[in-house]
Amino acid sequence: MHRTDSHAVAQATHDLGSALWFGGSVMGAVGVNSSGDELPRSIDRIRVANSAWGRFAPIEWLGIGAAVVSGLQLTRVGTRRIALQKGFGEATAAKAVTMVLGIATTAYAGYCGMKIAEIAEQASQEGRLLEVQDAATPTGGTPTELARWQRRLRVAQSLVPVLAGANIAFGAYLSQSFRPVATARGVMRRIQRH
Numbered sequence: 001m002h003r004t005d006s007h008a009v010a011q012a013t014h015d016l017g018s019a020l021w022f023g024g025s026v027m028g029a030v031g032v033n034s035s036g037d038e039l040p041r042s043i044d045r046i047r048v049a050n051s052a053w054g055r056f057a058p059i060e061w062l063g064i065g066a067a068v069v070s071g072l073q074l075t076r077v078g079t080r081r082i083a084l085q086k087g088f089g090e091a092t093a094a095k096a097v098t099m100v101l102g103i104a105t106t107a108y109a110g111y112c113g114m115k116i117a118e119i120a121e122q123a124s125q126e127g128r129l130l131e132v133q134d135a136a137t138p139t140g141g142t143p144t145e146l147a148r149w150q151r152r153l154r155v156a157q158s159l160v161p162v163l164a165g166a167n168i169a170f171g172a173y174l175s176q177s178f179r180p181v182a183t184a185r186g187v188m189r190r191i192q193r194h
Helices: 003-032 043-076 078-086 088-125 143-174 180-193
Strands: 133-134
Touching: 003 043, 003 088, 003 143, 043 078, 043 088, 043 133, 043 143, 078 088, 133 180
Parallel strands: none
Antiparallel strands: none
């Protein structure tokens, strides 16, 4: 396989993995969390969302893994460009930081969801009153600890699409910098700086 072919495969894999991560996180935060809000029992609202997230999580992590592995391949292919083309190295570093923050935030959101399910199940088993608007939204009657984890989940789930989207945007910027005109400008700026 030619180098350009492997670059195209890595770029496509990266973009598809990132799109899965971004799209799934938006759909989950907007659709899954509130999917059970019409159910009469609060515990069922949490159970429905927890079940849906549990089914999607392996696919989401597969997308993230594909984006990471292919991103490393793209970085390897672009090492000379990082050294020669002004702005390429900085954008690559910013993309890497965004990716790491996005992965950490995704993991934290998953942890928050597990804590919500755990607290809700314990309250249900103990026969305590459990009231939530939906899986991620407390009401005035939501137990304090559960409400705290719901608020954390909402913040994390709001950040994940922002970070996953930034990862896609940086990837698009880096792809465009492979155009001959962009390459020439970046090299000229690097030369003029020295």
